[in-house]
Amino acid sequence: MSFSRLSHTGALLLFASLFTIPARAADGLPDPTFGLGGAAYITPDDVEARELRPYAALALPDGKILVAGERNKFIPSSPFDPHMRAMLARFDADGTPDAGFGNIPGIPGVLVLPDLVPLTGAGMQIIEAMVRLGDGSIIVAGTASAFGPLRGFLVKLDAEGTMDTTFGTDGIQLIPDVYVHTLAVDSQGRLVIAGEKAISAVAHSYVARFDATGAPDLTFGTDGGVVIDWDAAGESRGGYLSTLGLTEGDGILVGGGYEVYGAGMGSDFAIARLDATGAFDTAFAGTGWRVFHRPDDSGQIIDSIDRLLPTAGGGAVFVGHYQVDDGQGNTSIETVLGGIGVDGAMDTAFGTGGDGFQPVAIAPGAFTRYATGFVRQSDGKLVASISYVGPESSFLAFRFTPDGLLDASFGDAGIASVDMAPGGVFSDPSALTLDALGRVVVAGMAERTSPLYELALLRLTSDGADRIFANGFDGTR
Structure with a gap:
């Protein structure tokens, strides 16, 4: 049902709401009570921004x-250089850009942070x-790179986006x-980050912890950080x-990839479990880490x-990618799910193949x-x-x-x-979250009109929630 039809049938909806007959939308479809037909956008003005891309979302x-993510500008004098700055944007519950948030004239709801490291114009933050x-309050994490030394960053903001100078x-x-790619806060308010640390021009897997003031937690690892080499032989890959x-007790699970050599060069799945001190938990795979394919x-x-x-006890479920070769010189990157047991071994009860993997x-x-978000x-x-990259994009x-089985009650056969x-x-x-009512919200970028890259949100319906009588009739707002 379209918004225009809703506006002309308010009396009928009010009458219908007096009865107890449920009216539910299918699960995993665009939620018509959000934005326009389930979609909401913030459009750049091509002056202060040409591109608005989120990489993180929360309800x-x-x-x-x-x-949160980045805002990119087009500068005619340097059209091929990146002019990316750290950006946050806020939407009201109905998908409207929050006009009370932000600092960019003409683009309601968008806040661009000041330069976090000295830059002369071009650069990426x-x-x-x-x-x-x-x-x-909000903590954001990321990386400043290009045209200067590589530096990860943590920034603390109050609820309205003002930087907290005590941090x-x-x-x-x-x-x-x-490089900082991911962030969590533990039970004691400490901040845990993971990514890569450049050592002798090689990127090594790296985990670090900071206290609530932003200072490195020197009780964790070595000087507040742990380098994971993924190789008992000590090779620098x-x-x-x-x-x-x-995990329980402020343990840490991290995942990614590790470089492998052979007839070709690629990467293996890599996962590690650390205890609260930053030491490898040897109850996991015998060493605290595991590289596998x-x-x-x-x-x-x-x-x-x-x-x-x-998962309970320190296991994990993951979504990742793997390369497929059709034997005729054509390769593609496909999606795979995996289950890891508490002991670090593959959970053979996960999926249908008996090996703990479930291709999708x-x-x-x-x-x-590539997976960009994952929620439970x-x-x-x-x-x-x-x-994904293909003939079309959605x-x-x-x-x-x-x-590990696709849920056929969601979308079209689970998708x-x-x-x-x-x-x-x-x-x-490029990001995913669940809203306050448990509905799936997907965030990303859309180029509806070239050359503008809009920030876009999609909200999907969720089973058990009355969608037709939203916006007041169901008492949720």
Whole structure:
């Protein structure tokens, strides 16, 4: 039902709401009570911004959605240089950009942070992760790179986006020579980050912890950090971490990929579990870490964990990608789920193949597929968002059961695919969250009209929620 029809039938809806007959929308479809037909946008003005891309999203208790990522500008004098700055944006619960938030004239709802490191114009400062603390303040994490030394960063903001000068130095904690991709806050309010640390021109997997003031936690690892080499032989190969989760007792699970050599060069799945001191938990895989690939590949192609969620006792479920070669010189990057037991071994009860892996056929015809978000619903079901490159592009999410099976009650046989740029160029999902009522919200970028890259949100319907009588009739707002 369209919004125009709703506006002409308010009396009928009010009459219908007096009865107890439920009226539910299907699960995993665009939610017509959000934005326009389930989609909401913030459009750049091509002066202060040409591109608004989120990499992190979270739901606020009042129903608003906060996203964070980067804003890019087009500068005619340097058209090929990046002019990316850290950006946050906030939407009201109905998908309207929050006009009370932000600092960019003409683009309501968008806040661009000041330069976190000295720059002369060009450069990249990108937020990749975000958490909300119990007092409502926000911590964002990311990396400043290009045209200067590599530095990770943590920034603390109050609920309205003002930098908290009691944190770090004027609200900023810089982390030299580190890429920061993911962030969590533990039970004691300490901040845990993961990514890569550049050592002798090689990127090594790296985990670090900071106290609530932004200072390195010197009780963790060595000088507040842990380098994971992934190799008992001590070889200096590249490794990266794209995801982390916290376990009981403030233990840490991290996942990503580790460089492997052979007839070719690629990466293996890599996962490690640390205790609260930063030491490897040797109850996990015997060493505290594990590098592995699927039984049917050579170990010389591309495998990686994109996102993980801990399970009870310190196991994990993950969504990642792997390379497929059709034997005729054609390769593609496909999506795979995996289950890891408490002991670090594959959970053979996960999926249907008996090996702990569950490939997912998604986005037919695409060349690459990478998970950009991963959440667990209150009923234990799991939802992932997928970014892909192919003949067409849409916001894509899929839902599966805790044992690795696609949930046919969601979208189309478990997969929701929505073109957020109909008639336009492309749309690409890059973050995922659940709102205050447990509904799936996918965030990303859409190019409906070239050359503007809009910030886009998609909200999907959720089973058990009355969608037709939203916006007042169901008492949720």
